[in-house]
Amino acid sequence: xxxxxxxxxxxxxxxxxxxxxxxxxxxxxxxxxxxxxxxxxxxxxxxxxxxxxxxxxxxxxxxxxxxxxxxxxxxxxxxxxxxxxxxxxxxxxxxxxxxxxxxxxxxxxxxxxxxxxxxxxxxxxxxxxxxxxxxxxxxxxxx
Amino acid sequence: xxxxxxxxxxxxxxxxxxxxxxxxxxxxxxxxxxxxxxxxxxxxxxxxxxxxxxxxxxxxxxxxxxxxxxxxxxxxxxxxxxxxxxxxxxxxxxxxxxxxxxxxxxxxxxxxxxxxxxxxxxxxxxxxxxxxx
Numbered sequence: 001x002x003x004x005x006x007x008x009x010x011x012x013x014x015x016x017x018x019x020x021x022x023x024x025x026x027x028x029x030x031x032x033x034x035x036x037x038x039x040x041x042x043x044x045x046x047x048x049x050x051x052x053x054x055x056x057x058x059x060x061x062x063x064x065x066x067x068x069x070x071x072x073x074x075x076x077x078x079x080x081x082x083x084x085x086x087x088x089x090x091x092x093x094x095x096x097x098x099x100x101x102x103x104x105x106x107x108x109x110x111x112x113x114x115x116x117x118x119x120x121x122x123x124x125x126x127x128x129x130x131x132x133x134x135x136x137x138x139x140x141x142x143x
Numbered sequence: 144x145x146x147x148x149x150x151x152x153x154x155x156x157x158x159x160x161x162x163x164x165x166x167x168x169x170x171x172x173x174x175x176x177x178x179x180x181x182x183x184x185x186x187x188x189x190x191x192x193x194x195x196x197x198x199x200x201x202x203x204x205x206x207x208x209x210x211x212x213x214x215x216x217x218x219x220x221x222x223x224x225x226x227x228x229x230x231x232x233x234x235x236x237x238x239x240x241x242x243x244x245x246x247x248x249x250x251x252x253x254x255x256x257x258x259x260x261x262x263x264x265x266x267x268x269x270x271x272x273x274x275x276x
Binding site for chain 2: 013015018021022039042043044051055056057058059060088091092093094096122
């Protein structure tokens with residue numbers, strides 16, 4: 001699906017609308033273990049490859065673990081609060097979620113675990129999952 | 144007192160339009176915020192994943208601190224959505240400062256998508272130990 005935008009403002013709204021349209025689509029065969037659906041995932045396709053983007057603000061790289069096997073992806077880790085180092089702190093408002101998370105999802109396509117790249121920037125974790133060679137669609141020539 | 148809890152995903156809340164509509168049509172969301180108070184400051188911690196330092200604006204006016212963080216949507220170019228669990232947008236939130244806060248001494252740091260605003264208290268509002276003569 002290609003998006004053509006007439007102005008830069010439209011681009012943002014169209015992108016947000018398209019995300020709404022794919023909200024909980026049945027594309028992902030979800031199978032989570034360890035309780036809960038954190039972190040929330042957005043899955044995109046880039047040509048044949050899959051890109052998973054998730055928001056994990058405040059999670060340190062050392063506290064995050066990503067595993068890929070065949071067509072399953074596992075994202076696990078923990079998020080810990082930091083209340084400044086002083087002894088006497090009184091909490092007025094607590095909206096941020098904290099705790100451990102462990103989420104496994106099954107993709108309906110096979111990816112190549114050796115070529116998977118993961119990046120963590122500004123609290124956004126992006127996983128680039130290239131399609132496994134043997135599962136790529138083969139173009140058939142029509143004689 | 145602490146119990147191990149599984150993290151829950153909450154839907155992002157959109158900024159209420161009654162507080163003044165934006166001129167650009169993209170959606171703004173309310174960043175999740177923790178507020179805690181220590182002896183010398185009130186610290187406000189806001190989650191704004193995807194916001195870079197250069198896209199963050201913090202303004203203080205009339206005892207109101209306004210935070211606005213913008214997302215770089217160009218990173219999503221060429222990506223076609225297949226499945227979505229959360230929406231992506233800019234962040235905005237404002238808090239009013241009590242007279243305890245020294246508006247001239249506010250520190251801000253942005254790390255891993257988390258903004259920490261340290262609102263230092265005015266000297267005379269810090270707890271003081273009274274010596275007994």
